[in-house]
Amino acid sequence: MLVGLCGKTNVGKTTFFNALTLANAKVAPHPFTTINANEGVGYVKIKCVCKEYGVKCNPKTGFCLNNYRFIPVKILDVAGLVRDAHKGRGLGNKFLDDLRKADVNILVVDASGRTDEEGKPCKKGTYDPIEDVNLVMNEFTFWIRDLLIKNWRKILGKLLKDPTKFEEILLQELSGLGLKRASLKSSLDETGLRNKKPRDWTSQDLMNFARKLLEHGKPFIVAANKIDVENSSVNVEKIMDKGYTVIPTSAEAELALRKASEKGIISYVPGEEKFKLIKQEVPTEIKKALELIDKRVLRKWGSTGVQQCLNKAVFETAHYIAIFPVENEKTLTDHQGNVLPDVYLVPKGTTVKQFAGLIHTDLEKTFLFALLVNENNKRVGADYALKHRDIVKIVSAKGRK
Ligand SMILES: Nc1nc2c(ncn2[C@@H]2O[C@H](COP(=O)(O)OP(=O)(O)OP(=O)(O)O)[C@@H](O)[C@H]2O)c(=O)[nH]1
Ligand SMILES: [Mg+2]
Structure with missing residues (x-):
């Protein structure tokens, strides 16, 4: 699963990318900072099944935090665009060539309305951010x-x-x-x-x-970014009124929170409405910055929106679901004893036999039936369409020998 970040230049795509991946890709307050696409790994967040089964996960990929499972997805941050990019203006249509690979796109717009069509700073109220959406679509x-x-x-x-x-x-x-x-x-x-x-x-x-x-063919969701800037809510509503799926975001706030959490200054689970200061001595400027994020973003909007946006893009816009495969239905482990080691993201409608093929081609070829652990080990056949958060054990002819 590949999630693309696209949009006009200077709207905060790379900041969004850094917040999701904790990369250090270059960010600057002027157009065309990103030239070559940045690729990294972010995580969608789901309620893990571990709590319901009273077990502790040993994820092979991603991680489990406070009973939330974070599942890796590839994120692509591309060069920004300006009008007539398809004719080669600005950085041309290279970004389009990068984006065609994405399963779903997050279209980032500057909801503060303080960057014009060319991504240059402008006075508030002089530019309508709905044009940021129209620009990309056109x-x-x-x-x-x-x-x-x-x-x-x-x-x-x-x-x-x-x-x-x-x-x-x-x-x-x-x-x-x-x-x-x-x-x-x-x-x-x-x-x-x-x-x-x-x-x-x-x-x-x-x-x-x-x-x-x-x-x-190319579904997208709008991230109305920079909601920490005053008066952005008017623009957020305007974009929503046009019928787009919109998530208000502050990539800058999310990046600051994740970095502070990484440094052990705060405890913060991405997507939540609050954080907790855990370090005793924190420089005043960091404390002030965190207070501002709390006041302007978390209390006002309920979260920074970045995690929600990625989740919605994957699970609602692209219609993917998360599946937990296990080899032992009693202990929820693989053959090495790892508890709930993997979570796969697959398109809704994937059958259990197709899923077996994603794990291993042999498993699909020798597929007999599957057990749905979350439904009292109910036995299902090849055509069963998997549901979000199913825990599945595949039984194959090979495994039975
Ligand atoms: N206030 C505010 N500023 C932000 C936010 N996200 C990004 N910015 C600022 O917007 C400017 C552009 O950010 P980038 O992440 O480089 O934007 P970009 O869309 O990748 O830009 P290009 O690569 O040049 O197309 C920087 O000054 C960021 O600090 C946000 O949520 N709030
Ligand atoms: Mg960039």
Whole structure:
């Protein structure tokens, strides 16, 4: 699972990335600080099953903190964009090329409204951050449209030879976008283009189709960032009113809290509404900064929003679920005795046999049935669609020998 961070330049993408990954990627108050994409590991947070079963986890990946399980996901922070990036302006369309790999995107906007279209500082009230969302959507759409235009002759040529295979040909020619067939189908249906001969498609048709492909194939969630700045709430509401899924965030506050926690100054579980000072002697400026975060972010908004945003992106926008595989259904361990060693993130609808294949191809080939530990070891067959937080033991012919 790869989560992309995209948006206009200078809105706080890298700060968001650093907060999620505790990396030290370069952050600066001017446009185009990031040139090459930063890749790192962040964690989605779920209620762990360990408490319900009275066991203590030994995670092989991620970690368990206060009975919350943190599961690794790859995070990609890309170069910022400006209008006409698809034509090569600013840092050009390199960011789009990076982003096409992401399963879901977090579109970061500057909800303080203090950076203009070019990412330069501006006076409050002179720029509407909804434009930050429109900018990304438009640039992405133009980029997909251009990709269609570039390949259209080839697509029509292939279609002449094989007139019934339009969907397959499109999927093949747009394979770089990583689209699923279902997204393609919905886009053809909703644009009404299914019944129009591809050779008659107009440039407006290609544009409409590109927009739908983006909507269905590249889901995104908006992080309305910099909510620690006064008067950001008006802008947050404005973006919500447009119907987007929006999480108000302060990447800077989350980064400060995670760093303070790492240094042993505070105890803080990412995503929570409060932290506790645990170090006795703390420099006054750090104490003041923490007090400000408490007042301007935590008390006002309930959390910094960063963890919530990642969680929502993965579990709600991208529709993934978390599954705990175990080899011993009584002790919830693997063969080395590690308790609840792994959690897998898989798309909703994944069957238990497909899941076996993710663990090991042999396990899928020799699959017999599975036991759902969280449902009194109920026996389920290959086609059972897994549910969020299922604990599963796969029984295979190989394992039985
Ligand atoms: N007040 C406030 N400032 C923030 C927040 N997040 C980031 N910033 C500031 O915004 C500026 C830009 O941050 P970056 O993380 O470099 O932004 P970016 O979107 O990665 O920028 P580019 O890589 O240049 O496109 C820096 O001065 C950050 O300190 C936030 O939550 N609140
Ligand atoms: Mg950056």
